[in-house]
Amino acid sequence: MEKRMIKKIKRKDPKGLDYIINTYSSKVYFLVNKIIGFYGKEEVEECVSDVFYKVWESINEFDEKRGDFSKFIYMKTKYLALDYKRRLEKSKLHNNLEKDISNDISIEHIALDRESSEEIVKVINSFKEPDKTYFYLKYFMYYKIDDIATKYKTTRASVENRLYRCRLKIKEMLERRY
Incomplete structure (x- = not known):
């Protein structure tokens, strides 16, 4: 079933995307929440959405000889969530600078x-x-x-x-x- 859905995703068939969202969303959400959950629910949801978009866009990078499809998704999730975390930390720094500027x-x-x-x-x-x-x-x-x-x-x-x-x-x- 999964191999068939991967082929659908490669052909940009939305049914393949629906399948991976239904199959992996809870685990992806869990991983993202572990990494950036303290920044808020909205950021977590946005990151989860971006994970599935990234998987959709980069499906041709998946090589079943290198591992399971689930590992491919979870690695994408991990790296994207870490990127979000860096961006959110930078944003927090900007907000602190903003307060300093407004005082000046x-x-x-x-x-x-x-x-x-x-x-x-x-x-x-x-x-x-x-x-x-x-x-x-x-x-x-x-x-x-x-x-x-x-x-x-x-x-x-x-x-x-x-x-x-x-x-x-x-x-x-x-x-x-x-």
Whole structure:
């Protein structure tokens, strides 16, 4: 049965993907949760989803002479979860830096100066999508980060990272000016 499903996956037949999700999802979820579970359920679910996508995309790397298909999936799971863990740790570091930056230069305080405001708007308008949209929604429309993430079907961490990079660009512009 498994060999038949592997062939289906290689032909990009969705039934093969359904089979591996139904067969391996609980073990994949368990492994991912062991590695990054303390970061939250949303991150675990996103990683599990990415594992199955990665297996789907890299199915041609599977060689049954080198081991079982389950080992192939579990190795993909392990390495992807470790990548997520590194990214999440980096994001945590960025959030701490963000607090430090906000203590140094308050965007709201500088925005009171009209010239600065015009320059800030130019910098914001130069942002690529979806950064510009996220920034406007957060700081001009007062959306919550979770609402932005839900609306654009992404993670909270992704929105936070993009907003952080936007604020850094504004800070750099302001530092050059002053």
